[in-house]
Amino acid sequence: MRKHYEVVIGLEVHVQLTTQTKIFCGCSTEFGNSPNSQTCPVCLGLPGALPVLNRQVVENAIMAGLATNCRIAPRSIFARKNYFYPDLPKGYQISQFELPICEHGHLMIETEAGGEKRIGITRIHMEEDAGKLLHSDDPGTGSRVDLNRACTPLLEVVSEPDMRSSDEAIAYLKKLRQIVMYLGVCDGNLEEGSFRCDANVSVRPWGQQEFGTRAELKNINSFRFIKEAIEYEIDRQIDIVEEGSKVVQETRLFDSNAGTTRSMRGKEEAHDYRYFPDPDLVPLVIDEAWIARVREGLPELPEAKTRRFVEDFRLPAYDAEVLTAERALAEYFEACAALHKDAKMCSNWIMGEVQRKLNDDGRSIVDCPVSPQLLCGVLTRISDNTISNKIAKTVFEEMWTSGKDADTIIDEKGLKQVTDTGAIEKMVDDVIAANPAQAQEFSEGKDKLLGFFVGQVMKSSKGKANPAMVNELLCKKLRDA
Ligand SMILES: [Zn+2]
CATH class of the missing domain: 1.10.10.410 (Arc Repressor Mutant, subunit A)
Structure with missing residues (x-):
């Protein structure tokens, strides 16, 4: 039954920026401090307070736009998105509506079939986050609001409805996350909500031109759950259509325990928000020189790095993919390859022993206790036949806990290979x-x-x-x- 239908998915991703201060005031964006300790008249929405745009947010938005092949608007404007909610003291959110900073971009993803596919990016705009409501389980104590997060800078990245399966949606999300992390504009943490995804999902009979009615799946905090939520939603909608009923346009929540989605509210349309240009903020003008400066400062992006690893280090494509998945991992590899001339050997050890130990300890490469210098000390002793590959693993284990260098460990433990x-x-x-x-x-x-x-x-x-x-x-x- 499912094969008679085509799935259509568009994604809206909220990328929380890693700027030190908020988007329209000087309050700190640091996570985890006591409630309402990082607030001021601007982010509390007090009367008469005026927003001042954070230049770093604009630079980050330009970086994200350039890295996703967008056109950077020479003139963009901020708009008020009006709605009432207790975590939004102003009664409106400052966002961008008609003239966003970036438009007409795209990303390339790898599909299951093995080919590349282009996923359009409709727009990227800047906006402020809302605060956070804290609901107590104790009866009678009510709910409280923490406005530390209010006014935290976000980029909203809106894709075209170009994805045709949950796998394509996940491939797109991983690619986008990898890019914003490479740029250093977002920490990419799904669980803490620094990278949040809403998925618009609909189905239509094969061959039909117009889109089916979509449901929006809100704020799902892991790739696995996003995939499960989309899969569940596809089946649910096909069942409805098969029964001869109509899918209702609405916002749905994913219940990760039950693996199902349930209705949260009817979906609002843009006109429900009564957007209008924010009179407190002048239009944002970005000239060519500014864009050129930002472009100059862009780091090497994952695709280029992967290609270079294959060409310069003669690595297999698979190794290059794995090593460039994270910028810090790629840098670790390059530091090793600069010290030890056998790049493939470095790659094997990093993808093997290093990754295995990191996984066991639940650490990321940034906290790796064995530095590239230490690792290369082991590799050098394999290459010059002082120790065998097998003994090297023992040395590496010891190094991981003691932090001692290879020669010290080999001496202390009497591990030198017998070549007499x-x-x-x-x-x-x-x-x-x-x-x-x-x-x-x-x-x-x-x-x-x-x-x-x-x-x-x-x-x-x-x-x-x-x-x-x-x-x-x-x-x-x-x-x-
Ligand atoms: Zn503030």
Whole structure:
């Protein structure tokens, strides 16, 4: 049944900016301080207080616009979006409506089929966040409002309804999040609400030109839940259409415990908000020189970095993708590759041991206890045959907790690889002498037994014998035996 329908998804993402101060006043945006400690007449909405636009917010918006291929408007205006809610003391939110700062952009995503797909970005505009209501569970204590978040700067990024599956929606969101994090304008934290997504979902019979009626799914705080909410909504709408009923345009909430969505309220239209230009703020004029300056300061973006990693370091495309997923991870890799010439070896260790330990500890690369210098110390000792790859993992484990460098650990633990031919020869002779039956079978053609002998010698050397030398000596001696 589902295959007779086409899914149409458009996304609205609220990106909370990491500026130090709020968008229209000098109050701090720091998270987690005592309620209402970061407020002033402007963000409290007191009469007579006037907003002053934060220049950094404009720069961040231009950066986001350029990174998503938008046209930056030479003139944009702020508008009042009027509605009443206890966490909005002014009775209106300052946003942008008719003339947003960025328009006509796009992002490229990878689709399940493997190809690239272009997702249009209708607009990006600047606005202020509302405060936060705190509802107590104790009866009779009522609800309270914390206005520390009021007036915090947001970018709202509105996509075209170009996505055709929940997977495409997630691919778009991940790409957008990666870009704003690379730009350093947002910390990308979904759980804390720094990157919030509303999804407009509708279905239509294949071949139909006009869109079906959409439902808006509000504020879902993880990629998994966004996918589940969209999937549930698609099935729900198809069921309604199949029954011959009509989908109602409304806002729905996702219940992550039940995995379902439920109606929250009828969807407002723009005219319900009575938008009008904010008379307290002059139109924002951005000249070419300003845009050029911001463009100059843009960091290298993920796609360009991935390409460069393939070309400059000769990495497989897969490695380059993984290493550039996060800017800090890419920088860690580059620091390693500058110290150790075997870039593929650096990549293997970072994607393997480093990522595994980070996952185990629940840390991000920014808090990695092993610096690129320390890691390269281990890699150098593998390359010059001081230790085997296997022993290197032991050294790395020790390094992770003690912070000591590779040479110190190798010395202290006596892990240096045995490359002395005489010593290895002695171990090989002992092992062959101790296993005469196996030696006999080997000489009769049971080649598989070589592995057994290598294992025995490595064991008697506590893993420190040079494996290549062990192999060579064993072959020689067993054949002569
Ligand atoms: Zn303030």
